[in-house]
Amino acid sequence: MFENKLVLELLERYRVLWALGHASSLMGWDSETYMPREGVEERSIASAELSLLSRRLLLENIAPLVEKLVGVEGLNDFERGVVRVLWRDVERLRRIPENIQYELAKLRSEAPVVWREAREKDDFERFKPYLSRIVELERQVAELLGYEEHPYDALLDYYEEGLRDRDVRVMFSTLVPSIRRVLEKVMAEGYYPREHVLENVEYRREAMETVNREVLNILGFPWSKGRLDVSAHPFTIGIALSDVRITTRYEGRDFRRSLFAVIHEFGHALYNLQVDERLKMTPLAEGASLGVHESQSRFWENIVGRSRAFVELLKPILDEHLGFTRDYSVEELYKYFNIVRPSLIRVDADEVTYNLHIYLRYELERMLVAGEIKVHDLPELWNEYMDRLLGIKPKSYKDGVLQDIHWSLTAIGYFPTYTIGNILAAQLKNRFEADVGRLGDVIGERRFELVRVYLREKIHKWGAVYPPKDLVVKALGEPMNPVYLAEYIENKYSRL
Amino acid sequence: MFENKLVLELLERYRVLWALGHASSLMGWDSETYMPREGVEERSIASAELSLLSRRLLLENIAPLVEKLVGVEGLNDFERGVVRVLWRDVERLRRIPENIQYELAKLRSEAPVVWREAREKDDFERFKPYLSRIVELERQVAELLGYEEHPYDALLDYYEEGLRDRDVRVMFSTLVPSIRRVLEKVMAEGYYPREHVLENVEYRREAMETVNREVLNILGFPWSKGRLDVSAHPFTIGIALSDVRITTRYEGRDFRRSLFAVIHEFGHALYNLQVDERLKMTPLAEGASLGVHESQSRFWENIVGRSRAFVELLKPILDEHLGFTRDYSVEELYKYFNIVRPSLIRVDADEVTYNLHIYLRYELERMLVAGEIKVHDLPELWNEYMDRLLGIKPKSYKDGVLQDIHWSLTAIGYFPTYTIGNILAAQLKNRFEADVGRLGDVIGERRFELVRVYLREKIHKWGAVYPPKDLVVKALGEPMNPVYLAEYIENKYSRL
Numbered sequence: 001m002f003e004n005k006l007v008l009e010l011l012e013r014y015r016v017l018w019a020l021g022h023a024s025s026l027m028g029w030d031s032e033t034y035m036p037r038e039g040v041e042e043r044s045i046a047s048a049e050l051s052l053l054s055r056r057l058l059l060e061n062i063a064p065l066v067e068k069l070v071g072v073e074g075l076n077d078f079e080r081g082v083v084r085v086l087w088r089d090v091e092r093l094r095r096i097p098e099n100i101q102y103e104l105a106k107l108r109s110e111a112p113v114v115w116r117e118a119r120e121k122d123d124f125e126r127f128k129p130y131l132s133r134i135v136e137l138e139r140q141v142a143e144l145l146g147y148e149e150h151p152y153d154a155l156l157d158y159y160e161e162g163l164r165d166r167d168v169r170v171m172f173s174t175l176v177p178s179i180r181r182v183l184e185k186v187m188a189e190g191y192y193p194r195e196h197v198l199e200n201v202e203y204r205r206e207a208m209e210t211v212n213r214e215v216l217n218i219l220g221f222p223w224s225k226g227r228l229d230v231s232a233h234p235f236t237i238g239i240a241l242s243d244v245r246i247t248t249r250y251e252g253r254d255f256r257r258s259l260f261a262v263i264h265e266f267g268h269a270l271y272n273l274q275v276d277e278r279l280k281m282t283p284l285a286e287g288a289s290l291g292v293h294e295s296q297s298r299f300w301e302n303i304v305g306r307s308r309a310f311v312e313l314l315k316p317i318l319d320e321h322l323g324f325t326r327d328y329s330v331e332e333l334y335k336y337f338n339i340v341r342p343s344l345i346r347v348d349a350d351e352v353t354y355n356l357h358i359y360l361r362y363e364l365e366r367m368l369v370a371g372e373i374k375v376h377d378l379p380e381l382w383n384e385y386m387d388r389l390l391g392i393k394p395k396s397y398k399d400g401v402l403q404d405i406h407w408s409l410t411a412i413g414y415f416p417t418y419t420i421g422n423i424l425a426a427q428l429k430n431r432f433e434a435d436v437g438r439l440g441d442v443i444g445e446r447r448f449e450l451v452r453v454y455l456r457e458k459i460h461k462w463g464a465v466y467p468p469k470d471l472v473v474k475a476l477g478e479p480m481n482p483v484y485l486a487e488y489i490e491n492k493y494s495r496l
Numbered sequence: 497m498f499e500n501k502l503v504l505e506l507l508e509r510y511r512v513l514w515a516l517g518h519a520s521s522l523m524g525w526d527s528e529t530y531m532p533r534e535g536v537e538e539r540s541i542a543s544a545e546l547s548l549l550s551r552r553l554l555l556e557n558i559a560p561l562v563e564k565l566v567g568v569e570g571l572n573d574f575e576r577g578v579v580r581v582l583w584r585d586v587e588r589l590r591r592i593p594e595n596i597q598y599e600l601a602k603l604r605s606e607a608p609v610v611w612r613e614a615r616e617k618d619d620f621e622r623f624k625p626y627l628s629r630i631v632e633l634e635r636q637v638a639e640l641l642g643y644e645e646h647p648y649d650a651l652l653d654y655y656e657e658g659l660r661d662r663d664v665r666v667m668f669s670t671l672v673p674s675i676r677r678v679l680e681k682v683m684a685e686g687y688y689p690r691e692h693v694l695e696n697v698e699y700r701r702e703a704m705e706t707v708n709r710e711v712l713n714i715l716g717f718p719w720s721k722g723r724l725d726v727s728a729h730p731f732t733i734g735i736a737l738s739d740v741r742i743t744t745r746y747e748g749r750d751f752r753r754s755l756f757a758v759i760h761e762f763g764h765a766l767y768n769l770q771v772d773e774r775l776k777m778t779p780l781a782e783g784a785s786l787g788v789h790e791s792q793s794r795f796w797e798n799i800v801g802r803s804r805a806f807v808e809l810l811k812p813i814l815d816e817h818l819g820f821t822r823d824y825s826v827e828e829l830y831k832y833f834n835i836v837r838p839s840l841i842r843v844d845a846d847e848v849t850y851n852l853h854i855y856l857r858y859e860l861e862r863m864l865v866a867g868e869i870k871v872h873d874l875p876e877l878w879n880e881y882m883d884r885l886l887g888i889k890p891k892s893y894k895d896g897v898l899q900d901i902h903w904s905l906t907a908i909g910y911f912p913t914y915t916i917g918n919i920l921a922a923q924l925k926n927r928f929e930a931d932v933g934r935l936g937d938v939i940g941e942r943r944f945e946l947v948r949v950y951l952r953e954k955i956h957k958w959g960a961v962y963p964p965k966d967l968v969v970k971a972l973g974e975p976m977n978p979v980y981l982a983e984y985i986e987n988k989y990s991r992l
Contacts, residue, residue, distance in 0.1 A: 015541075015545055016545045016546075016548070016549050018542070018545075019541070019542040019543075019545035019546050019549070020519075020546070020549075022538065022539075022542040023516075023519035023520075023522075023523060023542065023546060024519075026519075026522060026523060026526055027519060027522060030522055030526070034530075034723060034725075035739065036719065036720055036721050036722055036723055036738070036739055036741075037720045037721075038718075038720045038721045038738040038739070039721070039735065039736055039738050039739030041738065042518065042736035042737065042738055042739060042776070042777070043518075043736065043739070045511075045515070045777065046514070046515040046518040046519065046736070047515075049511055049512045049514075049515035050512075050515050050516070050519060052512075053512050053515070053516075222534075223532065224532055224533045224534045225532050225533075225534045225535065226532050227530060227532055229530075239535065239538075240535055240538035240539065240542070241538065242532070242534040242535050242537065242538055243531060243532055243534070243535030243538065243539070245532075280538065281538065281541065
C-alpha cells in the first residue's frame with residue numbers, strides 16, 4: 001500500500017499529528033457528553049493550545065517533506081492521496097496567519113455559548129457582533145486562500161474539496177424547481193396531517209434507549225468499536241478507526257426524532273468504521289468529504305430508515321418497548337415518519353422540503369461572503385426567503401436565523417454539503433439496485449450485511465484516498481447528478 | 497505569585513505541556529470508563545505518541561530555561577516550586593532514553609487489558625510475559641536514574657519525592673509489629689464475625705448510586721466541577737482544576753465496598769479541587785506526592801467515613817435508599833464498616849490489616865527490583881508472605897498476585913505511598929483535633945466546611961509548591977511519624 005520511502009517517512013512523522021487529532025476528538029466528544037460544566041474554561045484553552053501545536057508541527061515537520069513529494073511521479077493512489085490531503089492542509093495553514101487561526105479557534109469556543117444564550121432569549125442583537133466578526137474573518141480567509149470566480153469558492157472548498165459556487169448553483173437550479181413542484185402537489189392533495197398525534201405522545205427514556213440499541217443491532221453497529229451517548233445535538237465522532245461514537249437526544253416526545261438521529265449517525269459511523277484498516281493512523285483514515293459523509297448518513301436515515309420495508313422491521317421493536325405504537329399499522333407509521341409539510345426548522349424538515357432550507361442558507365451565505373449583504377440584513381432576508389420557498393415565515397429569531405449552530409462554529413460554506421449528501425444518497429440507491437437488487441427486498445430480508453459490504457467496497461474503504469469528485473465517479477460510474485434525488489422525491493412523494 | 501520574568505516565560509512555554517497532560521488525563525479516564533473495547537490499540541499508540549511529544553517539548557523548550565533557573569537566588573516559594581518540579585522531570589527524562597519511555601507508555605495501555613483478562617481467567621501465565629518485561633524495564637530505569645543505596649530508591653522517588661528504601665524499612669519496622677499485636681488481640685477476642693450477613697445482601701444499583709450521590713452531597717462534592725462514574729477499579733483523575741472525576745464500582749452486594757470507594761476518591765478529588773486557582777495550568781497544579789494524596793483519601797475514607805459520628809449521618813440515607821439497613825443499629829453498621837479480619841484482597845482490607853498487604857508488596861517489589869527474585873517466583877512468595885503476615889493463603893491467582901492493577905500500569909515503587917497516606921491521615925487527625933476540635937463533634941454537626949477549609953489551608957492550596965517532606969512539616973509541625981497510625985489503630989481497635 002505504502003512503499004515510497006519519503007511517503008513512509010511522512011506517515012511516520014504524521015503519527016503524532018494523528019495522536020493530537022485523536023486527543024482533540026475525544027476532548028470534543030467529552031465536551032458535548034460528560035464534561036462537568038465548569039470544565040469548559042480550561043478545556044477551551046487546552047483545545048486551542050493543541051490546535052496551535054498541531055499547526056506548528058504540521059508546518060515545521062510535515063510541510064517540507066510534503067513539498068518534496070508534490071508532483072513526484074510514480075506514486076500509487078494511496079501515496080498520492082497522502083500527499084494530496086497533507087498538501088491541502090499545509091497550503092491552507094501557510095496562507096492563514098496564526099493570529100487569524102487563533103481568533104477563529106477562540107470564536108469557535110466562545111460564539112456557540114453566546115449563540116445558545118441568544119437563541120434561548122430570542123435575541124439576535126446579542127449574537128450579531130459575534131456573527132459579524134466571524135463573517136469578516138471568513139471573508140479575509142477567502143481572500144487569503146484565493147479563488148478564481150467567487151470568494152465563496154474558497155470556503156466551499158474547505159468542506160468539499162473541489163466544490164465551486166457554480167457547481168452549487170447548477171445543483172440547486174435543477175433541484176429547487178423540481179422539489180417545489182412535488183411540494184405543491186403534495187400540499188394540494190392534503191394527504192399529510194397538519195399535526196400528527198404521535199408527535200405529542202410521550203415516551204419513557206429507558207424504553208427509547210432500548211429501541212435505539214435494538215435498531216443499531218439490526219443495522220449491525222459494532223458495539224466493541226463504538227458507543228451511543230446523549231448530547232444536545234446528535235453527532236458522530238471518529239476518535240479512531242476502532243472507536244467511533246454516536247449520540248442522540250431524548251426529548252421525551254415525538255420518538256422518531258431520537259430514532260432517526262440514531263439511524264443518521266449510524267450512517268456516518270459506518271463510514272468511519274469501514275475505512276481500510278491499513279489506512280489507520282494516516283491522513284487518509286477519514287471520509288472523502290463532508291458531502292460524501294452526509295450521503296452515508298442520509299442513505300441510512302432516509303433511503304433505508306424511512307422506507308416501508310424498514311418500518312416493517314421497526315414495528316415489532318417499537319411495539320415491544322414503546323407500546324403505544326401498537327395502535328398504528330405499518331402504513332400509518334410509515335406515513336408518520338414521512339410527513340411532508342413546510343416547517344420552520346431545518347433539522348426537523350422532511351425529505352422534500354429539507355433542501356429548500358439548505359438553498360436558503362446557501363443564498364444568504366453567498367451574499368454575505370461577497371459583501372452584498374450584512375449580518376444586519378439576515379433576519380429580514382431569512383423571512384423573505386422562507387416565505388418565497390416554503391410559504392411560511394418564522395415569528396421569532398430562534399425559529400429563523402438563530403436556529404443553526406453552524407455559523408457560531410465559524411462554519412460558512414458547510415451547508416451545501418448537506419444537499420450534496422442527499423443527492424449522492426439517492427444516486428447510491430440507484431446504483432445499489434442496479435448492482436445488487438431491490439433495496440426494499442434486501443431490507444425486508446434483513447440482509448444489511450449486503451448493504452454494509454457494498455458501501456464498504458464502493459466508498460468506505462477508500463477513506464480520503466481520492467478527492468470526492470473522483471471517488472463519486474469511481475464508485476457510482478458518473479459524477480454527482482441532482483436528477484437522481486429529484487426523481488427519488490418525485491417517485492416517493494408524488495404517487496400517494 | 498509569579499513575578500520573575502524567566503519563570504513567567506517558563507510558565508508560558510509550559511502551557512502546551514499542560515494541555516497535553518490535560519488530553520492524556522482525559523484519555524486515561526476514558527480508557528477506564530467509556531472507551532469501546534477495541535479502541536484500546538489505537539488509544540495506546542496515541543498515548544505513547546503524546547507522551548513522547550511531551551518529552552520532546554519538555555527537553556527542547558523547557559529544559560534550557562529551567563536549567564538557567566536552577567539555583568537562582570531570590571525566587572519566591574512558588575517560583576522555586578515551578579523550577580523544582582520541572583527540573584525533576586527534565587532530569588528524569590534526560591536519563592531515560594526515548595525508546596524505553598515509549599515502550600513503557602505503550603505497556604501502560606496494553607498491559608492492563610491483558611491483566612484484566614488474566615485476572616478474569618485466573619491465568620497468571622497470560623500476564624507473566626508483560627509483567628516480566630515491565631520489571632525488566634523498571635530495573636533498567638532504576639539503573640539509569642541512579643541511586644545511593646538501593647535500586648528501589650530510584651523508583652520510590654518518582655512517586656514520593658525524597659523517599660528512600662531506608663525510610664520505608666523504618667516505617668514498617670515500627671508499624672508491622674504494632675499492627676500484628678493489635679490483630680492478634682482482636683482475633684483472640686473473637687469480637688468480629690467471620691462473615692457478616694450484610695456482605696451478602698444484594699442492593700439495587702440505582703439505589704446505591706443514589707446513596708453515593710447523597711453522601712457526596714453531604715461531604716460537599718461540587719458537581720459542576722466533577723463527575724462520578726463507574727470503572728473496574730475506583731480512581732480519581734484531575735483533568736483540570738475545575739474538572740476532577742471519580743469512579744466507583746457496583747458489585748451488587750456488600751454495599752460498603754462501593755460506598756467507601758466513593759468516600760476515598762472524594763478525598764483525592766477534594767485535594768485536586770482545592771489547589772489554589774492561581775496555580776491553574778502550571779506544573780504546581782497537582783498534589784505534592786502520592787503519599788500526601790493518599791493521606792487525603794484515607795482521612796476521608798477511614799478517619800471520617802468509618803467513624804461512629806459519620807455512621808450516624810449515613811444511617812438515614814442508607815435506610816431510605818437501600819432499606820435493608822433498617823434492621824441494623826448505628827452501632828451494628830459501625831461494626832460492619834470496621835470489621836477486622838485477615839483477608840485476601842488489599843482493597844477490601846480493614847484499617848488494621850491493610851498495611852500488612854502493603855508491606856507484602858513492598859518486600860516483593862524490593863526483591864524484584866534488586867533481581868533477587870523473578871516474576872516467575874511471585875505467586876508462591878505471595879502466598880508465603882500472606883501466610884506469614886495474615887495467616888491465610890489465596891486459592892487463586894486473582895485473589896493473590898493478580899489482584900492489583902498497579903504493576904500492569906508499570907507502577908513499581910508505588911505501593912508504599914499507601915502506607916504513607918495512612919500514617920499521614922492519622923497524623924492529620926491528631927493535628928486537626930489540636931487546632932480545631934474533636935473531629936467526631938465536627939462530623940456530628942455536619943460541619944464539613946470546617947474540615948474542607950482546614951485541609952485546603954494546610955495542604956491542598958499549596959499544590960506541588962513544596963516537596964512532600966517539607967509540606968508535611970509545614971502543615972503538621974513535624975515529619976511523618978508512624979507512631980500516630982499505630983496509636984490510632986491501637987485506640988480504635990484494642991478497646992472494644
